[in-house]
Amino acid sequence: xxxxVIYGADYSTYVRTVRLTFEEKPAEYxxxxxxxxxxxxxxxxxxxxxxxxxVPAFEHDGLTLYETDAIIRYVDQVFPGRQLQPxxxxxxxxxxxxxxxxxxxxxxxxxxxxxxxxxxxPMTEKREGDAAIVRDAKPMVSLCLSEFERIKDGDRxxxxxxxxxxDLFLAPIFTYFTMTPEAQELLRPCPGLNAWWQExxxxxxxxxxxxxxx
Numbered sequence: 001x002x003x004x005v006i007y008g009a010d011y012s013t014y015v016r017t018v019r020l021t022f023e024e025k026p027a028e029y030x031x032x033x034x035x036x037x038x039x040x041x042x043x044x045x046x047x048x049x050x051x052x053x054x055v056p057a058f059e060h061d062g063l064t065l066y067e068t069d070a071i072i073r074y075v076d077q078v079f080p081g082r083q084l085q086p087x088x089x090x091x092x093x094x095x096x097x098x099x100x101x102x103x104x105x106x107x108x109x110x111x112x113x114x115x116x117x118x119x120x121x122p123m124t125e126k127r128e129g130d131a132a133i134v135r136d137a138k139p140m141v142s143l144c145l146s147e148f149e150r151i152k153d154g155d156r157x158x159x160x161x162x163x164x165x166x167d168l169f170l171a172p173i174f175t176y177f178t179m180t181p182e183a184q185e186l187l188r189p190c191p192g193l194n195a196w197w198q199e200x201x202x203x204x205x206x207x208x209x210x211x212x213x214x
Contacts, residue, residue, distance in 0.1 A: 008055030025081030
């Protein structure tokens with residue numbers, strides 16, 4: 001079987017989700033760096049892989065894909081190893097609901113607003129982020145966190161007793177979110193999520209895929 005290739009930057013939460021899926025199987029892959037914050041995703045070579053100029057893009061054995069959700073479901077179905085999608089229909093529905101919430105509400109508010117203003121703007125533009133954007137994002141982030149907490153309930157992982165694709169979607173987001181000043185306050189009412197993050201953040205697969213932020 002040909003070596004699968006992920007095109008993207010290790011600092012991308014979506015790229016890390018795909019990498020985590022491979023690491024959890026486990027299965028070999030190659031990461032080809034595309035520095036999207038530096039504009040490389042808009043270059044013709046990458047646009048042929050991903051016409052919307054985003055990351056990740058993916059190639060395997062003649063198949064080309066983009067969109068993280070499609071890539072990780074393919075990886076889980078094709079490569080042997082740990083199953084990352086529950087057989088139980090209710091747990092699978094929980095997993096799918098959480099992934100949908102992350103893509104529609106979680107990522108845009110947590111990464112797109114709070115993390116962007118607190119971490120990305122100071123790093124790339126050498127200025128302080130917009131506090132008003134952060135303030136306005138907090139109610140949506142709080143709602144997302146409270147729903148993750150409610151849906152997880154007393155289970156070890158987000159969709160049940162076993163790790164699933166939902167955990168691999170949220171964990172890279174939490175890596176950055178917990179670096180912001182707002183995280184402690186917003187996570188205070190969520191003991192289940194805090195316990196989940198304490199375990200997820202120390203998994204070997206998370207350590208191995210830690211982005212190089214230097």
